[in-house]
Amino acid sequence: MTQTLTITTPDDWHLHLREGDALRAVVADSARQFKRAIIMPNLRPPITTVDQALSYRAQIMAALHEQGLDSLGFDPLMTLYLTDNTRVEDIEAIAQSAHVYAVKLYPAGATTNSDQGVTDLLGRCTKVLETMQRLSVPLLVHGEVTDPTIDVFDREAVFIERVMIGLRRAYPALKVVFEHLTTKDGVDYVREAEGPIGATITPQHLLYNRNAIFTGGLRPHWYCLPVLKRETHRLALVQAATSDNPRFFLGTDSAPHARHLKEHASGCAGCYSALHAMTLYATVFDAVGRLDRLEAFASHRGPDFYGLPRNTTKITLVKEPYQVPEQLPFGKASLVPLASGETFPWRVQAGV
Numbered sequence: 177m178t179q180t181l182t183i184t185t186p187d188d189w190h191l192h193l194r195e196g197d198a199l200r201a202v203v204a205d206s207a208r209q210f211k212r213a214i215i216m217p218n219l220r221p222p223i224t225t226v227d228q229a230l231s232y233r234a235q236i237m238a239a240l241h242e243q244g245l246d247s248l249g250f251d252p253l254m255t256l257y258l259t260d261n262t263r264v265e266d267i268e269a270i271a272q273s274a275h276v277y278a279v280k281l282y283p284a285g286a287t288t289n290s291d292q293g294v295t296d297l298l299g300r301c302t303k304v305l306e307t308m309q310r311l312s313v314p315l316l317v318h319g320e321v322t323d324p325t326i327d328v329f330d331r332e333a334v335f336i337e338r339v340m341i342g343l344r345r346a347y348p349a350l351k352v353v354f355e356h357l358t359t360k361d362g363v364d365y366v367r368e369a370e371g372p373i374g375a376t377i378t379p380q381h382l383l384y385n386r387n388a389i390f391t392g393g394l395r396p397h398w399y400c401l402p403v404l405k406r407e408t409h410r411l412a413l414v415q416a417a418t419s420d421n422p423r424f425f426l427g428t429d430s431a432p433h434a435r436h437l438k439e440h441a442s443g444c445a446g447c448y449s450a451l452h453a454m455t456l457y458a459t460v461f462d463a464v465g466r467l468d469r470l471e472a473f474a475s476h477r478g479p480d481f482y483g484l485p486r487n488t489t490k491i492t493l494v495k496e497p498y499q500v501p502e503q504l505p506f507g508k509a510s511l512v513p514l515a516s517g518e519t520f521p522w523r524v525q526a527g528v
């Protein structure tokens with residue numbers, strides 16, 4: 177008999193949906209597996225006010241509507257992009273809003289569309305951080321320093337020392353999500369830290385180490401930020417995700433970029449995983465004999481951290497081979513999903 181696994185419908189606590197044709201090309205992939213997703217605000221220009229977040233959300237809902245997918249009931253949870261100029265009123269507006277849930281910190285220059293990010297968090301954002309702490313608005317952190325003298329592979333570990341510890345000491349009750357955790361240093365920090373902290377973990381950082389970027393030649397579709405790390409770090413992430421620690425939960429960081437911009441002299445950072453995210457996570461959990469923890473990681477710990485109800489619907493995963501397409505349409509361009517062409521042992525039961 178084919179093995180199946182039925183779990184509470186999961187949520188994706190870190191997702192890039194883009195805009196326009198790109199949005200229309202990818203949004204259904206998330207909506208078919210996930211009930212809710214935290215939508216990243218790193219558009220051009222970035223989403224910095226509640227009004228902008230609401231009109232972006234309307235764009236997302238319209239894209240689903242055009243494709244006849246309203247009945248999926250997908251709920252995009254919006255975020256604002258923290259800048260040096262974010263105002264206390266912007267945070268107060270979040271607390272009043274039914275659709276905006278968090279503020280995202282991109283250190284200036286750290287990643288895709290982060291040039292308007294924060295230059296001096298503890299110097300320039302004190303009033304805003306105080307207000308977030310008081311109103312229980314979570315800060316979602318891209319945790320890498322941008323100092324060019326720091327080795328790319330060390331930027332997360334150095335961020336903990338230079339920024340995270342001081343930030344959390346200054347605002348001990350601020351809810352913080354350490355996004356797309358990639359190192360054993362990060363896992364140890366999140367596990368041991370006091371106060372309200374959580375961390376998202378992507379499928380690529382659970383499945384691959386940095387050798388994947390260089391196997392048989394330079395492979396741009398395995399390039400994301402924070403970059404894949406060595407095997408010891410991957411093992412620590414798998415251990416954390418499959419443990420019973422409520423601080424570690426699912427966030428794909430699915431980040432679509434057109435094929436020609438990935439296969440480029442300065443290729444964009446980001447892996448597209450929304451298409452087959454639950455296939456990838458189930459593969460990891462099954463490989464270490466911990467499918468029993470997949471539901472907690474994918475469906476329970478995220479809403480618990482954000483103080484939201486868990487979903488009441490279910491999805492079923494089936495242990496049948498799933499082959500990842502070589503590429504997908506992406507407006508006028510094409511999109512190469514993570515591990516394109518490869519076969520994995522689990523798939524989501526087709527419902528819609």
Ligand SMILES: NC(=O)N[C@@H](CC(=O)O)C(=O)O
Nearest residue numbers: 192287288400401431445446
């Ligand atoms: N993760 C990535 O490699 N890229 C993300 C940005 C981010 O999450 O840092 C993107 O928007 O492309």
Ligand SMILES: [Zn+2]
Nearest residue numbers: 287318401402
């Ligand atoms: Zn990031």
Ligand SMILES: [Zn+2]
Nearest residue numbers: 192216429431
């Ligand atoms: Zn991201």
